[in-house]
Structure formats: structure tokens, C-alpha cells
Amino acid sequence: MMTRAWSISRRQWVFYLVGAVNWLSAVVYSQAPPTAYLRTPSANQLEWHALEYYAFIHFGPNTFTNEEWGTSQSTPDVFAPTALDTDQWAKSFADAGMAGMILTAKHHDGMALWDTNTTTYKISNGKWAKDRVSQGLNADVVQMAAASAKKYGIKFGIYLSPWDIHRDPAMSKTNLTGTIYDEPQIFGDNTPGDYNEFYAQQLTELVTMKLSDGSPIQVSELWLDGNSGSATVQTFNWTDFRNIIHEYQPGAIMWGHQGVDARWVGNEDGVTVATNWHTISRTQDEPHYSGDQLETGVRDGAYWTPAEADARLRDGWFYHANEKSKTADTLMTMYMQSVGRSVNLLLDVPPDTTGQIVEGDVDILLQFGSQRDAFLSRTILNPGLPVNASSVRGEDFALYGPANVLDGNKDTYWAVNDNETTSTLEVDLDGTYTVDAFITQEHIALGQRVGGYAIDAVVNGTYQTLATGTSLGYKRIDRLSASVETNRIRLRITQANATPLVNSFQVLGARSGSV
Known part of the structure; x- marks a missing residue:
């Protein structure tokens, strides 16, 4: 009877320990959703x-x-x-x-x-x-x-x-x-x-x-x-x-x-x-x-x-x-x-x-x-492509991960922590493409925040800046004067008045060698 009682208590203790670890993990990593920044659209x-x-x-x-x-x-x-x-x-x-x-x-x-x-x-x-x-x-x-x-x-x-x-x-x-x-x-x-x-x-x-x-x-x-x-x-x-x-x-x-x-x-x-x-x-x-x-x-x-x-x-x-x-x-x-x-x-x-x-x-x-x-219609970024970010809000990849910029959902977005106003997102194209334009959308439902951004591509083994801009807002289309060949693209938010929220990022082009 003593052994059985001790066994039940041990199981309970293990259960409580796991719960405490999960709770501590949530406290450390979770973060409340971003609050609206100043004025927002109806x-x-x-x-x-x-x-x-x-x-x-x-x-x-x-x-x-x-x-x-x-x-x-x-x-x-x-x-x-x-x-x-x-x-x-x-x-x-x-x-x-x-x-x-x-x-x-x-x-x-x-x-x-x-x-x-x-x-x-x-x-x-x-x-x-x-x-x-x-x-x-x-x-x-x-x-x-x-x-x-x-x-x-x-x-x-x-x-x-x-x-x-x-x-x-x-x-x-x-x-x-x-x-x-x-x-x-x-x-x-x-x-x-x-x-x-x-x-x-x-x-x-x-x-x-x-x-x-x-x-x-x-x-x-x-x-x-x-x-x-x-x-x-x-x-x-x-x-x-x-x-x-x-x-x-x-x-x-x-x-x-x-x-x-x-x-x-x-x-x-x-x-x-x-x-x-x-x-x-x-x-x-x-x-x-x-x-x-x-x-x-x-x-x-x-x-x-x-x-x-x-x-x-x-x-x-x-x-x-x-x-x-x-x-x-x-x-x-x-x-x-x-x-x-x-x-x-x-x-x-x-x-x-x-x-x-x-x-x-x-x-x-x-x-x-x-x-x-x-x-x-020449979009080349599809859900499932390898995409990484400098950080993710509260490490919650499901809600705020960089993959959200590729899912085509107007209600999801990539977000970083409140104390960060610059951030970087990289996408591996899974092949070599000739690209000539980019479409970037801010998550304006929570306000317009971004005041500076840059888009880079790996060209001849090194990142080169292809486009820069100031305000993002609902949608920004950057068209290059000449196409470039690359296998990796990077979006950098270089200035924001509050933690930046990016709803969508898309690259236009075609796979190199395709007709």
C-alpha cells in the first residue's frame, strides 16, 4: 500500500513538473499580440x-x-x-x-x-x-x-x-x-x-x-x-x-x-x-x-x-x-x-x-x-519554401513566423518583439531564378509603421541591394530596371516607428533557363 501510494504521488509530481515547465516556457517565450499603432483603418x-x-x-x-x-x-x-x-x-x-x-x-x-x-x-x-x-x-x-x-x-x-x-x-x-x-x-x-x-x-x-x-x-x-x-x-x-x-x-x-x-x-x-x-x-x-x-x-x-x-x-x-x-x-x-x-x-x-x-x-x-x-502573375514564392527571420515575436512561429508572409492570408503576418524596430527575412528560392520585381505589404490593420526597407539578392555569391524604399503601407511594388539571377532573397526593415508587421512578401520572375 505504501509503495502504491508513493507511486501515485510520483506520477502526480511528474505531471506537475511537466506542467510547470510548460508554464515557465510560456512565460519566457509567449508574447501578447501587437497592439494597434496610432491610427488604423476602419x-x-x-x-x-x-x-x-x-x-x-x-x-x-x-x-x-x-x-x-x-x-x-x-x-x-x-x-x-x-x-x-x-x-x-x-x-x-x-x-x-x-x-x-x-x-x-x-x-x-x-x-x-x-x-x-x-x-x-x-x-x-x-x-x-x-x-x-x-x-x-x-x-x-x-x-x-x-x-x-x-x-x-x-x-x-x-x-x-x-x-x-x-x-x-x-x-x-x-x-x-x-x-x-x-x-x-x-x-x-x-x-x-x-x-x-x-x-x-x-x-x-x-x-x-x-x-x-x-x-x-x-x-x-x-x-x-x-x-x-x-x-x-x-x-x-x-x-x-x-x-x-x-x-x-x-x-x-x-x-x-x-x-x-x-x-x-x-x-x-x-x-x-x-x-x-x-x-x-x-x-x-x-x-x-x-x-x-x-x-x-x-x-x-x-x-x-x-x-x-x-x-x-x-x-x-x-x-x-x-x-x-x-x-x-x-x-x-x-x-x-x-x-x-x-x-x-x-x-x-x-x-x-x-x-x-x-x-x-x-x-x-x-x-x-x-x-x-x-x-x-509571375510569382515565385510559394508556401513551404525555406524562410528564416532575424527574430520571431515570442518565438511563436505559428502566429508570427516568417512563413506567414507566403501563405496568401491577409490576416496573418510576420512580427518581431516590441523592442525591435528593424528586422530581416530571408527566403531560399530552392533553385536559381531570374527576378525583376518585388511586392511587399504591411499589415495595415494595425497601423502604418515602416519608414524604411531594402530588398537584397544573392548575386554571384554575395548579397547585393536591389531596391530601397521609405513608406510601405498597403502595397509596395518595386520593379527593377534590369533583371538579376539569384537563388536567395532578403527583405530588410531598416526603420519603423513601432515593431514592424509584414503581411506579404512576393518576388516576380521565372526559373532560370525556363522558356
Whole structure:
């Protein structure tokens, strides 16, 4: 009995000893997950970052008057597409690999493309719309475009110009004198009338619109352009506008000069500078940053307000018959200087007077899409390749190991300990490859931290630095001017304001000797 009792106690003692060792090991090696660093993106902003590339559609009376801003103030009869086909828009963009499209529901001219109750200055009062309705056809272009986007599986956004020439007393409207379109001039702080209330009503109509099948419209982005060509001073109630968007379209991004949710990149060329921070420190209600300041952003700024680069396929925003389109090569260069620098690309592709995207422009989009896909599809790092790191957070390789950068999962990442702001990751390519580009993504869900990085490759037996950069952010694409042959790649984080978190690292190229 004594022996048996001692045996049970010994087993218990061994059990407790093993438990204590495991507990001590956990205390020594485990570490809490990294905490968020300063500003972080909302769930909507994270989804928006991942869209990367989508279309702008400038379409309206300017298409038919050969204008950009609509100062002629023609009547709605001028809007007369001969073969409007919003399905053709959406299918073309989807086929070209674009994630969505944003339509000018009302540009600066003030003419509404939907059947609004706020003004007589709308296309539904024109002959084209009345003829369609008499034939039992839909004449609400916004509703039609939203339905087409849904049909072809792309996002739909709306541009609603805050500046409204039609309501601006400083802008001439002699063509409308004595007509039903001769409406009160309420744009401006000193006018009798509340333009903010008018704009809020238009915004509410759009975000609560239903499609012809009765389903609610889904808006991914509201583009509230801050441009104006008038000296009239109008103070906008951005807070109310944002509240309307959040109430009725909680998943939508509000774009403005400097927010609220996304900002202008500072130019209309579809590019940004090499350093780009996703944060700034001013709201729409504060003095505007310059274009150069918006390009760079503010490191460790007060608000997560990432940049969107808007650009034109043609010379103008609206269709003009005498203009040339950019080539696929030019678009590829633009892509590398926008999406390749962590900035979304919004490319304007205007329909012509028929109401369709010009066939030649569609061809260019498809050529660019093929060129881009061919470039990006040459990934050579696959899960399972030998990958090592200078350190791993708490030695927890499952949660924070370097292999996470190869798993294709947006929610996993490689992390080091809190007291480390530089780190190194090495990948053995398991063979010799000719490489020419790298794609690196920071885990921005917990903030933008990295301010310096370098990418090296073993060339002729020695590591050589091939690329260096500053800000990482959502995605950075580094393309070499000439390819190199290597069997080992190294990513170095050379500066960070908090422990760096790398979500993904990819190398583009091909196995040496392959056809």
C-alpha cells in the first residue's frame, strides 16, 4: 500500500513538473499580440484599399456640348445618347480587371442624371428621357448604372458635385431665362436659401435609391469633389453629409479633398511620389493641404485618410472626339506609380455621345489588363519554401513566423518583439531564378509603421541591394530596371516607428533557363 501510494504521488509530481515547465516556457517565450499603432483603418477602408483599381465615368450634358464644366447651361434636351448601354460599361470594366465604377450623378453643371425631386434641371425633363419612358424603358441613368454594376459583379460609386453652377448666382445662365429651369440661386453663404439642405436632399435620394427590381442600391464610394470655378463662397456642412452616408450606406467610403475616409492624391495624373503615408492631420473643415502635401501625407497623422489617384484615359474628363487615349504601356507606368505606391487608381473612361465606351478605349483597357496580369502573375514564392527571420515575436512561429508572409492570408503576418524596430527575412528560392520585381505589404490593420526597407539578392555569391524604399503601407511594388539571377532573397526593415508587421512578401520572375 505504501509503495502504491508513493507511486501515485510520483506520477502526480511528474505531471506537475511537466506542467510547470510548460508554464515557465510560456512565460519566457509567449508574447501578447501587437497592439494597434496610432491610427488604423476602419473595416470599410481596409476593403477599399483592396479594390486598388476602378473606373471613373464622366457622363452628362457636357458629353454633348463638348464642355468640361457645363457653363453653357443648356436645357436637358441636350442630353441625347443614341444607344445608351450601361451594361457595356460594366462588362468592359469587369473584363479589364477593374473593381468598380464611379458615375457623375451630378457634375458641376448641376444637371441630375436621376429623377430627383430637388430640381427641374434633370435629364428626366428632356426629350430623350421622355421618349424612353413612353416606350416603357428606364431613363434613370444612375439607377441603370447601379444595376449594371451589380449584374457584372463590380462596385458602384457616385460622384455628386458640391459646386453647382446651376444654383450659383455668379454664373451666367442666359439660355435658361424664362424657362422652368430658371430656378432660385441658393448656392453661397449670402444667398436666400440653404444650399446645404438642398445638397443633403440630393445625397439622401441617391443613397436611398432602389433598383428597378426593388432591391436597395449599394454604394461603395461617394465622391464629393471640392473643385470650384466661382468666387462664390459656400461653406459646406461636411458633418451632415457624412452622417447621411453613414446612416444609409454604412459600407461606403466618403471621398473628399482631405477626407473624410479617403483623400485626393494631390494631382490628376494618376501618380504619387515615392513616399506616401495613409494618414493626414486635417479634416474637410480645416484649411486645405497643398497638392504636394496630399501626395506625401503626414506620417503618424491624426486621421487614417488614404489617397486615391484620379486620372484620365483621354485628355479631358468628358468625351471629346478630337482627343487621343493613353496607351496600355502608359497605363502600366501609371499603375506602378499609384497602386505600386500604396495608392488606389481611379481611371476616368468616358462614354461618347452614343452612351457607350468607345471600342478603341475598351481595347486599351483590355490590353493594359492583360499586361498587368501577365506581370503580376509571375510569382515565385510559394508556401513551404525555406524562410528564416532575424527574430520571431515570442518565438511563436505559428502566429508570427516568417512563413506567414507566403501563405496568401491577409490576416496573418510576420512580427518581431516590441523592442525591435528593424528586422530581416530571408527566403531560399530552392533553385536559381531570374527576378525583376518585388511586392511587399504591411499589415495595415494595425497601423502604418515602416519608414524604411531594402530588398537584397544573392548575386554571384554575395548579397547585393536591389531596391530601397521609405513608406510601405498597403502595397509596395518595386520593379527593377534590369533583371538579376539569384537563388536567395532578403527583405530588410531598416526603420519603423513601432515593431514592424509584414503581411506579404512576393518576388516576380521565372526559373532560370525556363522558356
